[in-house]
Amino acid sequence: MDAQTDIRTLRHFIGGDWCAAGGGETLDVLNPLDDSLYARAARGSGDDMRRAIAAARAAFPAYRDTTPSARERMLLRVAEIMEARKQELLDCLVDEIGSPVQKAMFEFTKGLTMVRAAAGLCRNVRGETLPSDAPGKFSMSIREPLGVVAVITPFNVPLIKTTRLVANALAVGNTVVHLPSEMAPHLSLIFAEIVAEAGFPAGSYNVVTGYGHEIGDDLTGDPDVNFVTFTGSSVIGQHINEICARNKTPNTLELGGKSPTVILADADLDKVMPLAARSIFMFAGQACIGSSRFYVERPLYDTFVARFAAIAANLGMGDLRDPDTVIAPIISERQRQRVKDHIADALAKGATLVTGGAWQGNRCQPTLLTDVTEDMTLCKSETFGPVTAIYPIDSYEEGLQKANDTEYGLSSAIFTGNIDRAFHFARNINAGMCHVNGPTIHDEAHVPFGGNGESGVGREGTDADMEAMTELKWVTVQL
Numbered sequence: 001m002d003a004q005t006d007i008r009t010l011r012h013f014i015g016g017d018w019c020a021a022g023g024g025e026t027l028d029v030l031n032p033l034d035d036s037l038y039a040r041a042a043r044g045s046g047d048d049m050r051r052a053i054a055a056a057r058a059a060f061p062a063y064r065d066t067t068p069s070a071r072e073r074m075l076l077r078v079a080e081i082m083e084a085r086k087q088e089l090l091d092c093l094v095d096e097i098g099s100p101v102q103k104a105m106f107e108f109t110k111g112l113t114m115v116r117a118a119a120g121l122c123r124n125v126r127g128e129t130l131p132s133d134a135p136g137k138f139s140m141s142i143r144e145p146l147g148v149v150a151v152i153t154p155f156n157v158p159l160i161k162t163t164r165l166v167a168n169a170l171a172v173g174n175t176v177v178h179l180p181s182e183m184a185p186h187l188s189l190i191f192a193e194i195v196a197e198a199g200f201p202a203g204s205y206n207v208v209t210g211y212g213h214e215i216g217d218d219l220t221g222d223p224d225v226n227f228v229t230f231t232g233s234s235v236i237g238q239h240i241n242e243i244c245a246r247n248k249t250p251n252t253l254e255l256g257g258k259s260p261t262v263i264l265a266d267a268d269l270d271k272v273m274p275l276a277a278r279s280i281f282m283f284a285g286q287a288c289i290g291s292s293r294f295y296v297e298r299p300l301y302d303t304f305v306a307r308f309a310a311i312a313a314n315l316g317m318g319d320l321r322d323p324d325t326v327i328a329p330i331i332s333e334r335q336r337q338r339v340k341d342h343i344a345d346a347l348a349k350g351a352t353l354v355t356g357g358a359w360q361g362n363r364c365q366p367t368l369l370t371d372v373t374e375d376m377t378l379c380k381s382e383t384f385g386p387v388t389a390i391y392p393i394d395s396y397e398e399g400l401q402k403a404n405d406t407e408y409g410l411s412s413a414i415f416t417g418n419i420d421r422a423f424h425f426a427r428n429i430n431a432g433m434c435h436v437n438g439p440t441i442h443d444e445a446h447v448p449f450g451g452n453g454e455s456g457v458g459r460e461g462t463d464a465d466m467e468a469m470t471e472l473k474w475v476t477v478q479l
Helices: 046-064 068-084 086-097 101-124 158-171 185-197 212-220 234-247 269-285 298-313 333-348 396-403 419-428 462-468
Strands: 008-010 012-014 017-019 026-031 036-042 128-130 137-145 148-152 175-179 205-207 227-231 251-254 259-263 291-297 352-355 367-370 387-393 413-415 470-478
Touching (some): 008 185, 012 046, 012 185, 036 086, 046 137, 046 148, 046 212, 068 101, 068 158, 068 185, 086 101, 086 158, 086 185, 101 158, 101 462, 148 212, 158 185, 158 227, 175 212, 212 234, 227 234, 227 462, 234 251, 251 462, 259 396, 269 291, 269 298, 269 387, 269 413, 298 352, 298 367, 333 367, 333 387, 387 396, 396 419, 462 470
Parallel strands (some): 008 036, 175 205, 227 251, 259 413, 291 387, 367 387
Antiparallel strands (some): 012 017, 026 036, 128 137, 352 367
């Protein structure tokens, strides 16, 4: 903390040391609830990033040779320290990114699961024996860590993304350079303290804070970086993909979404309604897997709209530490303007505002729109706010067709009592994830998490990350 101002001063974590930006510059981190100053973070430069990459590269030869039991022990220790520092992590999630306490608790619990699942991954980095046509030849494949992994995480679920991607990379023997969102650096630096306390060697995990548009290319384009994993917008993901293609750097990209939920006439609305609300209003819709499109079969349409409006109008918008509060502030002025523009454009072109649309400070009221047409921006573009459109459909087939009418393909959901239609939807929806009678917002440590098309490349999760962050080597022994 800055003794004169009581404002936190955040520094890079490079090679086991805490250090200011090389040029001494800082950036302001704002509390999104009221835009008050939360912290001043080091504003990293290309030179800072190169120092971190060099530290990770230098640490790799020794770290890759640590035993599975050693990595397992350190990761389990990370989980223990997280539990001891639970309140600090929760406070950071509330004050740095505006998480309501129930969402912060959800993220903390998931983060613990991510770390513990990664500890189990340490003993599952394995190859196989292979048959050979050569007499007396023993043939096998082995998996080896890639080297330096670049991790770039977003603001909306910084603890889930940090714990999953960093812990999995460390579990399989890689070293890490982490660039967190400039809007959520403190959370990742707390995690760096925890990782260091747990015994991970200097240089195995490094964090550089700063603006992604200033130093992101210095990370993703460095020849000493062997793998890139990024979560963020589709536009930035495409840019990173092009850089990685030039350098032949493997990567996983978890990008934007326009996730659909289809509700058929045989669905039980008593069960659907709370899950529908969770799908779009958790963290005020600032979730790539949030459901911003609902397709409801006509026999249920009017009832669904009325009931959804009643729920949306009564969601808590009080103190973020009140367990009844659901709606979070929108993270930045730029993003608030995007939400406002999407709503205004839809209303100007003839959409019907069912409920919401107004603002309380930096929080947008939960907003439901009907009569949305394809010429409206929010019909096809990701809003990233507590805003969703509800469309009537006349059949299951129409619902599937409209659900697939998007360049995105992240999450999806269908509510129905018809098992045949449920499985047909699961097989034919163009999305990386599909949930039957459940919300689009789902996540677990071991699942293949990710999407298709503009929603990304590759998958995250223990097994998926093990395969992506290691490489196979063929070994033969002539007996």
